[in-house]
Amino acid sequence: MKKLEKLDRLPPYVFAEVNRIKDDARSKGKDIIDFGMGNPDSPTPKHIVDKLIEAVQDPKSHRYSSSKGISGLRKAQAEYYERRFNVKLNYETEVVATLGSKEGLANMAQVLSIPSDTFLVPNPAYPIHAFGFIISGANLIHYRINEEIDLMTEIAEKVESSKTPVKAIVINFPSNPTARICSRDFYKEIVLYAIKKDIIILSDLAYSEIYFNEDDKPTSILEIDGAKDVAVEFTSMSKTFSMPGWRMGFAVGNEYLISALTRIKSYLDYGAFTPIQVASVTALNSDEKFIDDIRMVYKERRDILIESFSNAGWDIPAPKATMFAWSPIPEKYKEMTSLEFSKLLLEKADIAVSPGLGFGEYGEGFVRLSMVENEQRVRQAARNLRKLMK
Numbered sequence: 001m002k003k004l005e006k007l008d009r010l011p012p013y014v015f016a017e018v019n020r021i022k023d024d025a026r027s028k029g030k031d032i033i034d035f036g037m038g039n040p041d042s043p044t045p046k047h048i049v050d051k052l053i054e055a056v057q058d059p060k061s062h063r064y065s066s067s068k069g070i071s072g073l074r075k076a077q078a079e080y081y082e083r084r085f086n087v088k089l090n091y092e093t094e095v096v097a098t099l100g101s102k103e104g105l106a107n108m109a110q111v112l113s114i115p116s117d118t119f120l121v122p123n124p125a126y127p128i129h130a131f132g133f134i135i136s137g138a139n140l141i142h143y144r145i146n147e148e149i150d151l152m153t154e155i156a157e158k159v160e161s162s163k164t165p166v167k168a169i170v171i172n173f174p175s176n177p178t179a180r181i182c183s184r185d186f187y188k189e190i191v192l193y194a195i196k197k198d199i200i201i202l203s204d205l206a207y208s209e210i211y212f213n214e215d216d217k218p219t220s221i222l223e224i225d226g227a228k229d230v231a232v233e234f235t236s237m238s239k240t241f242s243m244p245g246w247r248m249g250f251a252v253g254n255e256y257l258i259s260a261l262t263r264i265k266s267y268l269d270y271g272a273f274t275p276i277q278v279a280s281v282t283a284l285n286s287d288e289k290f291i292d293d294i295r296m297v298y299k300e301r302r303d304i305l306i307e308s309f310s311n312a313g314w315d316i317p318a319p320k321a322t323m324f325a326w327s328p329i330p331e332k333y334k335e336m337t338s339l340e341f342s343k344l345l346l347e348k349a350d351i352a353v354s355p356g357l358g359f360g361e362y363g364e365g366f367v368r369l370s371m372v373e374n375e376q377r378v379r380q381a382a383r384n385l386r387k388l389m390k
């Protein structure tokens with residue numbers, strides 16, 4: 001068979017090697033404590049599951065659904081934005097439901113780009129931020145987002161020095177993998193800049209509800225005057241309501257871009273299974289207590305992780321938001337690459353983490369820990385770690 005050139009642009013995940021060692025260790029009966037993949041482990045709240053079960057009993061719900069999302073769902077998302085961010089959205093023209101935000105990001109990349117277009121994406125990044133454009137054959141340039149970087153200076157520098165005009169910039173705060181948050185002032189600056197330069201902003205707000213202090217509560221870029229002229233924002237049910245497997249997310253904002261995403265999706269899918277959409281309406285209309293409870297689980301895990309790992313000899317910076325801790329490789333192992341250190345943790349401490357390099361070259365020197373293990377297992381990991389650090 002002829003070689004598939006496109007695969008050259010899709011190298012196997014760096015995580016594949018860590019996963020291989022992890023699977024190998026598990027097959028030998030080892031109990032690996034897994035901070036690797038960001039796969040929320042808490043069950044979806046019961047009232048949402050109950051609604052799904054009720055909806056699936058209705059044979060009408062078994063038909064093809066609506067690609068852009070049933071109107072009740074888009075309305076519920078618009079109401080969430082108004083309640084949470086004081087942002088008014090027209091649910092007919094400014095909201096589209098997606099099959100998880102990942103699908104929305106990928107198809108937005110498809111509809112935005114023709115080969116030769118240039119896009120500016122964060123590095124390190126959640127992979128689809130870059131690979132959506134790579135798959136569609138466009139050019140990429142990267143900006144760094146580590147804590148010490150001044151974001152607007154970095155972004156403007158990259159735009160100005162690009163050989164070809166930048167068509168869109170992806171931003172993602174709170175960030176996966178670095179957990180960095182951004183200020184409202186940053187949103188103001190980037191909206192002004194994007195309007196001036198005629199650049200589209202794609203804002204990924206998947207962690208809108210996973211924050212640990214009122215002062216760090218994420219804002220929406222759409223709160224900024226003029227943002228709707230240039231920006232689309234993506235949100236996700238996966239973390240907010242612990243619904244990762246349901247595949248439900250949204251894109252909202254600029255009418256033209258939402259219509260473009262809606263159009264391309266109409267060629268590709270028939271929307272999520274209707275009972276999932278109906279149950280997602282229930283989720284969005286939930287009492288805030290449910291979101292608070294999920295947030296609290298991550299906060300408690302974060303506190304235990306930071307404290308117990310510090311006692312074991314590894315000081316991890318406490319994340320202000322997201323379900324991740326992003327840590328420099330501890331001093332004792334500074335000479336190792338992130339992949340080598342991840343392998344060492346697996347082989348000597350039965351702990352799985354994600355090597356920073358897997359999120360882009362500027363992620364080297366760091367590892368990401370997902371807070372998807374319960375308190376008891378975090379403490380067990382700390383005990384294993386203590387032996388290694390000695």
Ligand SMILES: Cc1ncc(COP(=O)(O)O)c(C=O)c1O
Pocket residue numbers: 038099100101102103126172175176204206235236237238244247248249
């Ligand atoms: C920053 C970010 N964006 C988007 C997603 C995708 O979420 P989903 O497709 O489940 O909505 C994730 C998942 O981990 C993420 O971390």
